[in-house]
Structures are given as C-alpha cells and as structure tokens.
Amino acid sequence: MIEMGRKARAAATVLRGASADDRSDAIRAIARQIRAKAGDILEANARDVAKATRLVDRLRLDQGRLESLACAVEQIADLPDPLGQEMARWSRPNGLDFARVRTPIGVIGMIFESRPNVAADAAAICLRSGNAVILRCGADALASCLAIGGAISAGLEQASLPPDCVQIVPTADRDAVGALLGGLGGAVDLIIPRGGKSLVKRVEEEARVPVLGHLEGICHTYVHASADTEMAADIVVNAKMRRVSVCGATETLLIDRAVAPRLLPEIAAALVASGCELRGDAESRALVPSIGIAEEADWTAEYLAPILAVRVMGDIDAAMDHIARYGSGHTDAIIARDQAAADRFLDEVDSAILLWNASTQFADGGEFGFGAEIGIATGRLHARGPVGPEQLTTFKYVVRGTGQVRP
C-alpha cells in the first residue's frame, strides 16, 4: 500500500503538469477501452455476481449498463476544465498583483462498496480535476473493478499519462482501508468514502487525513400555510417516490397546521396511490386515519424506502426547529407562495441544499449543472453538497511583484 501511495504521488505530479486536452484525451481513451474490454469486464462481473448474496442488482453489469458507463465517462471529457482558472485577482497599494488560481488537490483515496461503475466515474472525475486516485472497492465488486481498472490503465497508457494516475487496491483485505485512512505516509491528501453508515463511521474514527464524507440524507419537505395545493402534492410525491434510494429523497413531510386539514388528505392519497407507506404524529392521524403511527425514531430515519414520516407543525418556526433537531443538514425544501416565508426558510435553515417550490430529488451534481459528481458532501468544510470536478480542486496564490520588500 505504501508503494501505491508513492506511485500515486509521482503520477499526481505528472498529472498536475498535463494539459486539459491531455486529460480529456485520456478520459475518452478510457471510455474506448471500457467498450473494447467489455468481454473481460462482463466476465469478471459474472464471477462477482455468482458469489454475491446481497445487493446483486447494484453489482450486476450488462452490455447496456457498460455502454451507459462509457457514455458517462465520455461526458466528463467534455466538461469545462477547472484547473488554472483564476478564481480571484486583485492588486494592493504597494503594486503587488495577487491571483488565486485553481490547482489539483493531489492524491485522493476513494473507498466505496459494491457499485463497480463508481470506479470508472471516479477515475474520470479525478482526471478532469487533475488528481491521482487510489480506489478501494468492496470485496463484492473486486473482480469487476479490477477489470474496469484494466481498461482505465490501458486508456491512460494510450493517452501517454502514467497508469498510476488511477490505481485499484487489488485486495479485499480490510487492512488496506486502514492503511488508506492512515494516509500512506503522507501520500494521500483526501479520503472520499461512499457507502453505508458503518463505513462512514469507520472512516471518521480512523482517518488521519481530511475526509469529504457523505452522511445521511434525512431530508424534509415543509408544506407552508401558503402552499399551492396541486404543487404541494406533485412535489411531495416526486420528492419521496421518484427514487426512494437516493440521499435526496424526502424522508419527512412537515405540513403546516393551517393547511393540513385541506391538503394532507389529498397529499396522503397521492402518496398512497404511488405505493408509499405513511407514519404520522397524532395530529396527522386524526386528519387521515389510515396513516400509521410514527415513533420518535421515525423523525431521524433515513428510510431509503417507500415510507414517509408525517408531522403537523404549528408554524414555520416549529418546522425549522424540527429540521434543526432531527435533520442531517443535507437537503430541505419549503413549498410556499409567500415569499417572506420562503426567504426566512432559505436564510435560516442551515442545510447544504435548500429548495423553494422544488423537489428535494434535485440534490444531485448533474441537476446542479456540475456535469458529474463523485458524491454529496454532508460536512461543512471545503465542499458542501454535490462534489463535482470543481470541488475536487484547491488553489494557490500567485503574487507578482516588481521588487517589493516588506517594510
């Protein structure tokens, strides 16, 4: 592992000097190699699938999924390059000229579980942002990831970049995760974990390098007293049910007491018709008796399933208090016609993403226009929300003088 770190650092130095076009070419070459090596990848994947006992659908690749993957990689080649961009420029009275210029972070360690497509996506996003990456996938997907890694290496070689720009840890040994979290002797600048709570917990406990983590998405949609009826029902059903397994899915519906008698029956009916189970507080159950009982634990549940917690709130302050107490600071929405209420919500709720009159399912780098994302950060430092190529950069200050010395 230490040797992988050393190689990654050396590759990162080369990559930092590579042009935007060189890196785009490499990403396109990787997409070509994924298509060229489809046979190898699918065969390796079949071995993984044969051994798998759970989450088989996440793991399985087929010709169609592989083609989608190659297309997704190609799109990243077309994204604007973040590197070298002047984020700010100013001068001082002494004539010094300051520029803040985007640069790569360096070496990223990514730890993920059973989706083999993450290997190719992450490789492409890291190349777009000029970072070398060490990928550590779960045991379930190891053969698939190593086969994809073969395509990535071949693509990098074709584009004359060091294959060590993207390395895949060749073992499912858990000690490898520990070594990565320890930073491989200073060779890893950032860890990105993508997986379940136990992985994220381990990363938080053990990491000795900065982490861009993705904790829970306990997302709320609050239907304000001024909400448009039809809009509220449409948004709530989409926010919960479009895809229940994504982190931006609404897990709790808060509805204002002023409109609950009128709106909740309608919204509940639409949700139930779409296959959703509801669990509510006493007040919501009094309005819609078919709603099940919500326990305290339901307010902090990230169901990732067709289940929605429902609570009637006295006013916007009560709703914001509920979100501050039970939410995870990921994504929260207000449905309101009243602009003053919306402004308060957008200003006062302290989550990474706040929406007014839109579905929480828009919490996604693609929907933000970032082109691609490597995850959604729930921490507060460096990046918050969707992490695209731009968020995988840092900067340096370039100061141009004409002989200035400091008095």
Add this chain to the structure above:
Amino acid sequence: MIEMGRKARAAATVLRGASADDRSDAIRAIARQIRAKAGDILEANARDVAKATRLVDRLRLDQGRLESLACAVEQIADLPDPLGQEMARWSRPNGLDFARVRTPIGVIGMIFESRPNVAADAAAICLRSGNAVILRCGADALASCLAIGGAISAGLEQASLPPDCVQIVPTADRDAVGALLGGLGGAVDLIIPRGGKSLVKRVEEEARVPVLGHLEGICHTYVHASADTEMAADIVVNAKMRRVSVCGATETLLIDRAVAPRLLPEIAAALVASGCELRGDAESRALVPSIGIAEEADWTAEYLAPILAVRVMGDIDAAMDHIARYGSGHTDAIIARDQAAADRFLDEVDSAILLWNASTQFADGGEFGFGAEIGIATGRLHARGPVGPEQLTTFKYVVRGTGQVRP
C-alpha cells in the same frame, strides 16, 4: 467541556441569525471593554509573567500592546462582512435558479500557546465570520486569556449577543485539548491549532473533526539566472531578515549557477552585514569561503532565526526539484527578469503562495488585503495560505423553483 460545546452550538445558532452590524457592534464593544478592563488584564498578565520561565516576551502585555490589540480588534469590525454573499448564481434549462451563499462554519475550537493577544484577535475574526469559538490557551497565558475573556464577554453582553459566542477553557488541563479534538460530541466543526510542532502533531493524531493546521514554513527564494542584481540582494535580505521568527521568512536561498559567481558574494555580504549566518553547499562555499557548511538537515530546517541555508542550483528545474523535495509547500519565491522562467515557477511549484520578484515575508493575511488572519493554512483542503474571515466561512446552495419536480 461537553457543556461548553452545547453552549457554543446554541450561541452559534443565535450568531448565524445576527446581522453584520450586530456583529460589528459586538467587536467594537469588545475593543472598548479591553480598554476599560486594562487594569484587570495587566494584573492577570503580571501573574502569568511572574510564573513564566520561557517566551516571556511573547507573553508580556503592557498598556501600549493592549492599545494595539484593541485597535486591531476595532479594525476587524470595519472589515467587509463575508456572510450572505452570493459566491455564484446560475440557472438551469428547467428554470431552477441556483445560488451559492456564504454562511458561517459554526463552532470553531482554537488551540494556541502563549500569546494572549490571540484570544482577542481570534474572537474578533470568528465574530466577523459568524462563528462561535472555544479558545484553549496554553497554561503560561491562562490568567491573561481569562481576563481578556472577561472583556470579550462584557463586550458581547453590551452588544446583546450571547457571551457563549466566545468561551475560554478555564483550565490548563491537557485533557481539555483531547476533549476539544474529539469534537465535544459533535459540537465542534473545525479545529485551528496555532503553536509549535508538538501541538500540531498531537492535533493531527487525535483530531476527529476537520483541522486547519499550520505546519512549517520552509520557504525558499530562488535567484534565477536572469535576476536583477540589486533587486535580488534587497529581496533576499528582506525575505530572511525583516523578521526571522515569522513562518514566511525564507529559510533557504537557491541561486542559479549562471549568476552565483557574480551575485552570491554580494548577496552574502549584505546578509552577513544584517547579522545573518550562512550555511552552504560546497559550490557556494567555493564562491564565498566565509559561508559555513550545510548538512542535509539544513535543507529541511525551519530556523526561525538569523541563519540561512544556501545552495547553488544548475538551473530552474533543479531549483524546483529542490523545493518539491525539501519544501513545506508554504511560500516560495523566484527572482527573475525572464518572464517565461517566472511563469514556469509560478505554474509548476505546488506551494500555497508563490511570489515573483517579491519578498516571502508578504505571506500574511494583512498583506494579502484580508484585513486580519487567524493563521496560515498549510493543508490543501478548504483554505490554503492566510486564513481571514472569508476563509472561516462555508456556503449553502439556495435553489428557487416554481414547482419543478425531477423527471
């Protein structure tokens, strides 16, 4: 300590809702209280000084230093407020309007050693950026810091902000540092250590929350073959000798072989005249026999003293290799008339601050125009280089829709 964390979190919530003017008023009130309580503070400081056995000058306050401190705090009240600023705004084809808005980080834990003025500076910078702060000072300065803390609390109360916005750990117990590094049960969002290597090392080992750390400043000034003679001598003397104890002081002079015979004797004479000891490689000693012998350890020494390591380099590539190998990624400068050489250096050297024809001693938030700094970050994530109020913020995405659901 857990209780301090809980109080800080509650104060941070109030602070997030406070206006820029409220926070400016509080900072001004703190400056007034520092003046009003000068007697208490100086008396407490005299007790610290009486017990101190080392670094007494750093620790000592007097009426003049206290007045400078009050003025420095007042200046922070006048800095532009970073909060609420729209860092970016764009819309998507579906009509969703995105804004990236600056917000406070939340609760900052700051650990520092014996300069009591840091307490007031840090409090003011944190208030300017809307963050609550828990300050943990070294045992040497505890009485002084608690007395300054009394002035800070009084100022906050006068401005009707919670005194818990700025708390000072009332004990010199080392366990308190451990508790802070553990995050006080999720109440601390960021740790800023400011002190010697042993402190930074402990923080890196133990912190369970993000850290904005300040490691060494092994800064280089490289005199290129195209350097102007007089400018080179002026800048090198300033970069080393203006103040030898600051992190932006040049610790190694690299001089190009093409100009070393002509320039090194002159630069060395100017340095020696200013009181600097030189330690060089064989080639520099052949040119200037009075230069002492540099060992391998000199290339990685952060002297913080009137000592300079000197090495003759074959060309710019050799100089950049030296910096990559021995430097700390803090601040490095090139002296050159040749723009192409300067551009390569500014582009290829991977340090937080790169200067062309200017002294490395400009590595300072005030000189950058940030108004104030809480430290200089040597990590790569979130902030790099001088950390002013803007760097102590994070952001949220505010997304305004008109009923959009995600297809």
